[in-house]
Amino acid sequence: MRISRLVTAAALAAVALWSLNLPAAADPDGATAEGADRAVPVDQSLRTLATRHNVRVGTAVDMSAFTNDTQYRERIATEFSAVTAENVMKWQLLEPERGVFNWGPADQLVESARQNHQLVHGHTLLWHNQNPTWLTDGVASGEITPDELRAILRQHIFDVVTHFKGKVWHWDVVNEVIDDSANLRNTFWLANLGPGYIADAFRWAHEADPTVTLYLNDYNVEGINAKSDAYYALVQQLLADGVPVRGFGAQGHLDVRFGNYTAFQVAENLNRFADLGLETSLTEVDVRMNLPPDATKLNAQTQAYGALLLGCLVAKHCVMFTVWGYTDKYSWVPGFFTGQGAANLLTETFEPKFAYREVQAILAYSR
Ligand code: G3I
Helix, strand or coil, X not given: CHXXXXXXXXXXXXXXXXXXXXXXXHCCCCCCHHHHHCCCCCCCCHHXXXXXXXXXXXXEECHHHHHHCHHHHHHHHHHCCEEXXXXXXXXXXXXXXXXXXXXXXXXXXXXXXHHCCCEEEEEEEECCCCCCHHHHHHHHHCCCCHHHHHHHHHHHHHHHHHHCCCCCCEEEXXXXXXCCCCCECCCHHHHHHCCCHHHHXXXXXXXXXXXXXXXXXXXXXXXXXHHHHHHHHHHHHHHHCCCCCCEEEECCEEECCECCCCHHHHHHHHHHHHCCCCEEEXXXXXXXXXXXXXXXXXXXXXXHHHHHHHHHHXXXXXXXEEECCCXXXXXXXXXXXXXXXXXXXXXXXXXXXXXXXXXXXXXXXCC
16 A cells, blocks of 8 residues: 555656656757647737737727727727827818818827827828818919928928827828939929928927927838838938937838738848937838738738738837728728728728738737
């Protein structure tokens, strides 16, 4: 009896030792069988998962959908820790008549963000699109002279930045000012004001609110290429001139057929801006495809979302990963690219795609 108890105890101890030693002996990096139980935390929101990282996960918000679609509005609150106005902070919508502002929809978004503990990425103070006709027609007819245009720009930046002072985390001060050939974009801003308008816009925004982080923002600059090289040179010049540029935004509008990256390529590019002292963000991520979607295209989309997110997470100072809308129900893509769409993380009925699960998995398990 006694002997048999001893034998049993010894056998159990041997089994215990064997099981304790096995992982270390089999895998010097300490992997254990527990790994087999890991699963994508499907019940956790992106904002919850992102708290492990010093990164905000954001979405662009369509204010018309926000007002009319409860499911859309509620999901923004639970899923995201940052928001960007898809349209309502643009000049055309904020100042439809000269000196007459329509703050309502933007204020509504900012207030909702405050209530939901979200940060606001301001988009955008200066762009060549979505300007009010009083401005574009006035410039085209010569009614607004270059000197007057400069004064109008200064006033607009002052009014808008002052209005949202203390409520906005970042401003896209200038949007898409370099073209696809890596030259300063030939816009009415450049034609009338000369290249110095970029530095002026940053200085005026900084005067109005010295605490807000001021960004350059553009598409096709996620990896190192001629266009992002041009931004790198522009930032170096602006900093040498004492211009308060503090952030670089890579939009991340991709197409499954081209322009996709690896995480390393994204981080390599973002890091060179960080080395100049800038913070970086992915500001407008979506990945479109020719409709209808199929498994191959959805897999390519998943890879693209994953590479952009992981690139941000492993980069030195990437603070935000924002998607340009989160459901295919409301997307700018079909209206701009005939026959294309399905660019977002959720389907039109708010079902998660592979890409959404990938984003969850990366947030849960990367570094
Ligand atoms: O508000 C009017 C509405 O009254 C009218 O009935 C309707 C008819 O077309 O148009 C509505 O305005 C549209 C506006 O979005 C609001 O929905 C404009 O036509 C349409 O051109 C505009 O598109 C926006 C686009 O910028 C303008 O270039 C998209 O929603 C918006 O997603 C897109 O966002 C840009 C970023 O700001 C910068 N980076 C690229 C990105 C995608 O193009």
